[in-house]
Amino acid sequence: MPHWRIARLAVIFVLLALAAGRAGAASRYSVTLDPPGFGVDEASELTITVTGDEDAAPIIPHVPGLVINPDGQSSSIQQVNGAVTAIFSRTYRVTADQEGTYTIPPIQIGNYRSAAMTVHVGAAGSGRRARPSGDDSDQDAAPPANAAAALQAAMPMIKVLLPKAQMYAGELVPIQVKAYLHEGVGARNAGPLAVVGDAFTVNGLDKLPVRSEETLEGMRYLVWTWSAVLGALKSGNYPLAFELPATVSVRLRGPDSDMASRLRSLFGTNSAGAFMDDSAFANLFGRVIEKSVTAKSDPVAVTVLPLPLAGRPADFSGAVGQFQVSSELAPASGPVGDPLTFKLTVTGKGNLSRVNSDGLHDSPQWRAYHTESKVTADDDTGHQGFKTFTQPVVPRQAGRLTLPSLSFSYFDPEAGRYVTRETQPISVTVTPAAGPSPAAASLQAANTAPGGTENAAGDTLAPDVAVTGSYAATLAPLVWQRWFLGATLAPVLGMLAAVTMIRRQQRRAGDPTLMLHAARLAAVKINLETMAAALHRGDSPAFFTAARHALQERLADLWQVPAESVDQRMVAERLPQQEGAQLRAIFAMAEKATYAGENPGTQALQEWQRRVLEQMDRLEAVR
Amino acid sequence: MRLASLLVLLMLASSSAFADPTAIAAAAQAAAGGDYRAAVRGYEQIVDKEGFSSPVLFNLGNAWLRLGNPARAILNYERALVLSPRSAAIAANLAAAQQRAGLMPQGVGPWLAAARYFSFDTYLWAGLGALWVLCAALILMCLHGTARRIARPLILLAVLTLCVSADAAVLEWPDLQRAVVMAPAVMHLAPAPSAATSGTLQEGEVVWLQGQYAGFNFVRTADGRTGWLAAAAAVAVRVVRP
Numbered sequence: 001m002p003h004w005r006i007a008r009l010a011v012i013f014v015l016l017a018l019a020a021g022r023a024g025a026a027s028r029y030s031v032t033l034d035p036p037g038f039g040v041d042e043a044s045e046l047t048i049t050v051t052g053d054e055d056a057a058p059i060i061p062h063v064p065g066l067v068i069n070p071d072g073q074s075s076s077i078q079q080v081n082g083a084v085t086a087i088f089s090r091t092y093r094v095t096a097d098q099e100g101t102y103t104i105p106p107i108q109i110g111n112y113r114s115a116a117m118t119v120h121v122g123a124a125g126s127g128r129r130a131r132p133s134g135d136d137s138d139q140d141a142a143p144p145a146n147a148a149a150a151l152q153a154a155m156p157m158i159k160v161l162l163p164k165a166q167m168y169a170g171e172l173v174p175i176q177v178k179a180y181l182h183e184g185v186g187a188r189n190a191g192p193l194a195v196v197g198d199a200f201t202v203n204g205l206d207k208l209p210v211r212s213e214e215t216l217e218g219m220r221y222l223v224w225t226w227s228a229v230l231g232a233l234k235s236g237n238y239p240l241a242f243e244l245p246a247t248v249s250v251r252l253r254g255p256d257s258d259m260a261s262r263l264r265s266l267f268g269t270n271s272a273g274a275f276m277d278d279s280a281f282a283n284l285f286g287r288v289i290e291k292s293v294t295a296k297s298d299p300v301a302v303t304v305l306p307l308p309l310a311g312r313p314a315d316f317s318g319a320v321g322q323f324q325v326s327s328e329l330a331p332a333s334g335p336v337g338d339p340l341t342f343k344l345t346v347t348g349k350g351n352l353s354r355v356n357s358d359g360l361h362d363s364p365q366w367r368a369y370h371t372e373s374k375v376t377a378d379d380d381t382g383h384q385g386f387k388t389f390t391q392p393v394v395p396r397q398a399g400r401l402t403l404p405s406l407s408f409s410y411f412d413p414e415a416g417r418y419v420t421r422e423t424q425p426i427s428v429t430v431t432p433a434a435g436p437s438p439a440a441a442s443l444q445a446a447n448t449a450p451g452g453t454e455n456a457a458g459d460t461l462a463p464d465v466a467v468t469g470s471y472a473a474t475l476a477p478l479v480w481q482r483w484f485l486g487a488t489l490a491p492v493l494g495m496l497a498a499v500t501m502i503r504r505q506q507r508r509a510g511d512p513t514l515m516l517h518a519a520r521l522a523a524v525k526i527n528l529e530t531m532a533a534a535l536h537r538g539d540s541p542a543f544f545t546a547a548r549h550a551l552q553e554r555l556a557d558l559w560q561v562p563a564e565s566v567d568q569r570m571v572a573e574r575l576p577q578q579e580g581a582q583l584r585a586i587f588a589m590a591e592k593a594t595y596a597g598e599n600p601g602t603q604a605l606q607e608w609q610r611r612v613l614e615q616m617d618r619l620e621a622v623r
Numbered sequence: 624m625r626l627a628s629l630l631v632l633l634m635l636a637s638s639s640a641f642a643d644p645t646a647i648a649a650a651a652q653a654a655a656g657g658d659y660r661a662a663v664r665g666y667e668q669i670v671d672k673e674g675f676s677s678p679v680l681f682n683l684g685n686a687w688l689r690l691g692n693p694a695r696a697i698l699n700y701e702r703a704l705v706l707s708p709r710s711a712a713i714a715a716n717l718a719a720a721q722q723r724a725g726l727m728p729q730g731v732g733p734w735l736a737a738a739r740y741f742s743f744d745t746y747l748w749a750g751l752g753a754l755w756v757l758c759a760a761l762i763l764m765c766l767h768g769t770a771r772r773i774a775r776p777l778i779l780l781a782v783l784t785l786c787v788s789a790d791a792a793v794l795e796w797p798d799l800q801r802a803v804v805m806a807p808a809v810m811h812l813a814p815a816p817s818a819a820t821s822g823t824l825q826e827g828e829v830v831w832l833q834g835q836y837a838g839f840n841f842v843r844t845a846d847g848r849t850g851w852l853a854a855a856a857a858v859a860v861r862v863v864r865p
Contacts, residue, residue, distance in 0.1 A: 339727060369727045370825065372846070392727045461689075461719055462712035464654055464682040467647045471674035474863040475705050477799055478747040487751060495758035502765040 027052045029112045033094065033104070037120035040099060044119070045071065046092040048109060056110030058090065066102050066119065067095045096121040151291050154185040154248045157221075158297035160240060162230070166303045170320040171413045172351050172383050173230045177205070177242050179295065180214070180221040186290075191245035193226055196296070199238035199304070204228035204381040229381040231351065235306035239299030249290040307411055311418050319410035321350015327423035329393075329403060335431045339369075339392045344406055344423065347386040352377070357408060359391040365401045367394040395430040402427050520557040524550050528616070535609055540599040544590035547612045551586060554619050582615055643669075647679075654686055662686040677706040681713055684720070693724040694827040698803040701829070701860045708742045724827035729845050738794040746795070750788035757781035800832045802842070802857040810850025814839035821850035830857055 030049040038044045046068060048058050060068050071093040096102065099121050106113040161176040181187045193209075195202045209224035230240070307320070327344045334340055346355045352375050359371035369392040377385035395401055403426040412419050478484040508514050527550035534543035549563075556563035559574065568587040571580045589608065592598040600608070650665025666683035669676075684699035700717035707713060718728055731739070741749075756777055763774035804824045811818040814836045822844070824830065830842040830852065839851040 339730075370725060461685055462716050464651065464685055465678045465712070467651070467669075467676060467678040467682070469676060469678065471676045471679075472706065473674045475675050475702055475861045476863050477861060478744050484747070484751070488754060491755045491758035495761050498762045499765050502762070506765075 027110075027112070029109055029114065031107055031109075031114040031117070033117055033119065036117070037122060038096075039122050040096055042095075044094040046094050046104075048090045048092075048107065050088045050109060052086065056112075059108040060092065061105045061107065063102055063104055065096055065098060065100065066104070067093075067097075068104075069093050069095075094119065099123055150250045151248065151289070151293070154182055154187075154250045155293055156181050156187060156244060156246055156248070156295040158242055158244055158295050160242060160297050160300050162240065162300055162302070165301060166305065167230075167232055168305050168307055168320060168411065168413045169232050169235045170307060170318055170351055170354065170411070171232065172203075172321065172349075174381070174383060175202075175228055175230045177226045177228065177297070179209070179224040179244055179246075180216065181224070181248075183220040183222065186249035187222075187246050193242055193244045196241040196243055196299075197238065199233055199236070200240060200302075201231045201233060202228045203231070203383075207380055227381065229383045232302070232304040235304045237301065237303050240302045241297050241299040243294050243296045245292070245294045247290060247292050308417075313407075313409035313418055313420050315407055315420075316409040316411070316418060317356035318354035319346075319350060319352075319356070319408075320354070320413055321348055321352075321410060322412055322414065323348035323350060323355065323408070323410050323419075323421065325406075325408045325421040325423055327403075327406060327426065329426050329428060333429040333431070334395065336395050336398050339394050340428070342368075342391045342393050342403060342426075344389040344391075344408075345386055346389075346408060349384045350410065352382065352385055352387050355387045355408070355410070357389045357406060359389055360393060360403065360406070363404075365395065365397050366403070367396055369393070395428065398430050398432040400427065401430050517557055520553045520563070523553040523563075524557075524616070527553065528613075531609065531612065535602075535605050538602050538605070540593050540605060541597070543605055543608070544586075544593040547586060547608065548590040548594075550612065551583065551615065551619075554616060555583075558619060558622065582611060586612060586615065643673075646672075651682070654682060659686045659690045663690065675702060675706060677703045677710065677713070680706070681710070681716070684713075684716060688716070688720050688723065693720045694803060694805050696720040697724065697827045697829070698805075698858055698860065701801060701803060705742060705861060708739055721827060724825060726825060726827055729829070735794050738791040739798075741791070743792060743795045743798065746788040746792045750785055750792065753781040753784035753788065757785065797831055799861055801860045802830050802832050802840070803860065804828045804830060804852075804857045806856065808852060808856040810842065810848070810852050811839070812850065814841075814851040816853070818851065822848045824852065824856075832857070832859060 028051040030047070030051070032047045032049075034045050034047070036044070050056060069092060071091045073088070073090045096119070102119040102121065104117040104119060106116055157180040159178045159180065161178065163173060163175070167173050177193060179193070193205045195205070205226055205228050207226065209226045212223045212225065214221050214223045232238075324347050325344065326347070327342065330341050330343070342360060344357055344359065346352075346357075357371070357373075360366065360368040362368050371389050371391040373387060373389045375382070375385060375387045377383075379385070393403070405422045405425045407420055407422045409418055409420040411417070474481075527546045531543055531546035531550065534540075534546055552563040552566040555561075555566045555571070559566070561570075568584050568591070571583045571587060574580075575583065586608070589598075589600075593600075646665060646669055650662050650669065653659070653661035653665055663683065663686045666679050666686065669679050670683070680699045680703035684696040684703065687693075687699060688696035697717060697720045700713055700720060703713045704710065704717065721728055738746075760774040760777035760781060763770040764778070804826060807826050808824045809820045810822045810824060812821045813819075824844065828844065830844050832840050833843055833849070834841040835854065836851075838854050840854050840857060841849065842852045842857065843849045
């Protein structure tokens, strides 16, 4: 194990031992309000310190008119003459909306109750201080006197790297702005870096800065660097300065930090000392204060020259920099009437946004349309890149045509003069049109029909037509109309319903169970008819045979058993005594009539028929 | 069958009407006499009262163009093309109006050009008819014998028609959002008059409406630029009533 790890473990062990040693020691409590009087636009700091015992959370009372919000907490260990004590400190921010005198009731901290305190709140800006009426503890929680000095030392330093102190109005000059932060000072952006005043514009300050480290005069700094482009809005002498809102945090070396120094000297400046610099550990030995600041650079004098009037070209549009121009036509040739695309490209460094061109103009050979432009920057600041002007042109004549050259003028700040660049003329071979389009042909036909190139109105439009046909109430497409949705869904739903019905019928037609059920119903019907016929004839055996068969089929359908297996015994097994009595009687009578030749007579047969039909109805109801 | 007949009757009743011949004659006479303001008034009254008709919209576009308002002319030609997509006269005068407004004729791909042979609604009608036939054929397929033999070619025909109609309708779908810029206008980066501008639009330029918010339409131009345009600056081609 590396020796620094052993040292770190040893320190932890010592701290644990110290913590154990202080257990049971008597605690001291301190409640301070600083300042005890303040204005309505100010705040006071309520500090509650517990020394020498377990930490206990205070119970902050509610005071009407006062707002008491937690502002932070810290803990530290103190060793005096071998006696080690822990210090727990909590701070609260106290504010008030109205002037007056307020009383903070006693604050409960574990078993301890502080005395009540009186707070005097004055008018805005008064900042008057008053002594607390009931502070019963020592006053060692006042802010350190070196806070202002520490914050001043932590203030970021802004430097501007400007390549030249003289520039032209409209010129873009690349610059760098650097913010130097002292090593060990925590800082973060609270807002974007901004230029002071209205004489300059700067592009690129909204980007995240590049972070690096630098050593200046033997001191190490964390450096934030912005690369930007400076532009002057008006001529004259102006100071150039930047400001950076930031939040800095510094650690104060107060009484608590003596402990850290002692431990550091105890372990030396080797690896064990490095452990003392560990942020988590170091938090125990110093108070960190944080403040919002605005760092400003020293102003740099810049002279902005006006663009000279002498020698200014007529087509100068305000472009300042160094540029090259080129042009092309795509496709390079074509028939009369077909559009070709002319592209003018201006490449270089400077204010590309001010680069402008009217493009080509109408001529007997060419029809020129509206020009579209687009800037493509090569860097984040837009200082370097190219701007293209795209313009459709249509040849009006066949033959060897020439697209004329275009000129573009700008001011070159390095040379201090205006420069005019020209594109090369473009030679184009234009073939005759292959034939008029249907639309053009129709137009021509309409116009020439009366015998001339112009219609009655004296123009070349296709003439008015006779108004015939019907009128549509709407131009809204069918899909926006509700009935169309219904008309679309209707066949689908109808088809689904029809297919479902057909399938169901087909399924039923092929189902053996359903088929058997239908056959049995038919058999029941036939047997009942046979029974009625036998009654009419007075044929007792045939009557009962048919009655028995009808009941067998009905019961077989109900119980899902073969009809032949249904007999008096099965009825007795499956039906309760009372319920099956009539059926058993019918089956018994049927056996007597069939096998013993018993003939109860016509009157009795009618009664038996009633019983059979009654049982049939009952079984149907059961089903 | 009875339902289909009822449906057709309903559609005919809702979508068609016939105009007052006197009003048409008066508007045509005004145009022939060179009184284009009176012609515009007459034709617009006919549209307001009776609805949209391709010849009326065409004549109205002509009158606007002769009055020197190419944007209004383009709007009416565009509407006339919705009803008569293959009219060469409308296409020719639309091109003339665009040229008058300093606009480049819009290039159209071969598939879209082919799809525009019929109107969007024609494809929907064809698709709807094919859907009914397909559903009927699928019912027949559940039966046996001759019905099933008849169903097979019907299904093939219906599916083919559905596919072609759907493809063409998809191609023409963006056309439903076309609108015409009535006067030179600027597009903004956000739906607010104070927002930074993202581009300019020419009078008569066709844009595609993509969405709307707080009195602004989010539009796309033919060359792919987008931005928020004041709702009143562009008029949609496909509307219920002007």
